[in-house]
Amino acid sequence: MRKKSRFFYFLVSICLIVLCFFLFSSLIFSGEVPGTEPATSPAEVKEIEKSIEAGLETENEERESREEQEQKSPGSSAVTESNEVPAPDLPSRGHEVKQAWDNALLEKISFLQNPLPGALVSSRDSQLPGAPRPYRNGVHEGLDFYSGACGIDVNFGDPVFAAGPGVVYRIDHDYQEPSTGEREELLRICAENGDTPEDILDKLRGRQVWLVHSHDIITRYAHLSEVAEHLQEGDLVEPGDFIGAVGNSGTSEGAEGSTANHHLHFEIWIGDSYLGEGLSPQEIRELWTLVLEK
Numbered sequence: 001m002r003k004k005s006r007f008f009y010f011l012v013s014i015c016l017i018v019l020c021f022f023l024f025s026s027l028i029f030s031g032e033v034p035g036t037e038p039a040t041s042p043a044e045v046k047e048i049e050k051s052i053e054a055g056l057e058t059e060n061e062e063r064e065s066r067e068e069q070e071q072k073s074p075g076s077s078a079v080t081e082s083n084e085v086p087a088p089d090l091p092s093r094g095h096e097v098k099q100a101w102d103n104a105l106l107e108k109i110s111f112l113q114n115p116l117p118g119a120l121v122s123s124r125d126s127q128l129p130g131a132p133r134p135y136r137n138g139v140h141e142g143l144d145f146y147s148g149a150c151g152i153d154v155n156f157g158d159p160v161f162a163a164g165p166g167v168v169y170r171i172d173h174d175y176q177e178p179s180t181g182e183r184e185e186l187l188r189i190c191a192e193n194g195d196t197p198e199d200i201l202d203k204l205r206g207r208q209v210w211l212v213h214s215h216d217i218i219t220r221y222a223h224l225s226e227v228a229e230h231l232q233e234g235d236l237v238e239p240g241d242f243i244g245a246v247g248n249s250g251t252s253e254g255a256e257g258s259t260a261n262h263h264l265h266f267e268i269w270i271g272d273s274y275l276g277e278g279l280s281p282q283e284i285r286e287l288w289t290l291v292l293e294k
Helices: 002-030 042-072 103-108 180-193 198-204 252-256 281-292
Strands: 143-145 159-161 166-171 207-213 217-224 242-245 264-270
Touching: 180 198, 180 252, 207 242, 217 242
Parallel strands: none
Antiparallel strands: 143 264, 159 242, 166 207, 207 217, 217 264
């Protein structure tokens, strides 16, 4: 009897175990726990999404603010949306560095016009700025207008006109042509020095007119045979005003008293640099063409 009782209890236990297994197996394998609610309600989810969107908007605004500050800060290399390029830093006179030129520079000197109407930029590299001048151990700092190379006839005494509005800074009414001996002495000093001192270069340019324009720009007109008698230092001039005449002052022919080798020597200075300094002949010709041949 006791054996039957034990066997009966054993069967009951087995049945209970099997029943419990079937009841809880679905819960165990589905990962659900009876009697619990979702950890986050739909309302709370929406609030979290709003917080994330607000955070992203704030981050974007802060990033845009930082980018604007970087573009405005000195030394920043960022380019603005309008693609405006800051005015270039031009090299000092005598430094063998390439002069930066771009649309900003061209806009700055766009008011200038040709001092000899109808003339073209010379087809000869030796008459461009930057051309070597071995006879005085120096470098040419302006553009020469000679007959046969600039598209028009250039005659001794032809009128020279102001290239733009400005003020007369220098006008050589009392110029005295150096003698042949004096000029040879100047060149001897250049040979000894291995370059052309500024004071000697100034004498070799002959009779001159200098005009000061806006944006720290100066134009020089050299080797003139005469200057406008009515003009004095400090006078205002307008584009196309007569300022002098083509000549050969300061040259060896001028010292000899002849009219040979006459031409206009024209310089454009921006700060301490002449226009085209450090550029190749091709680049110089292109730049001066854009300025004078409008």
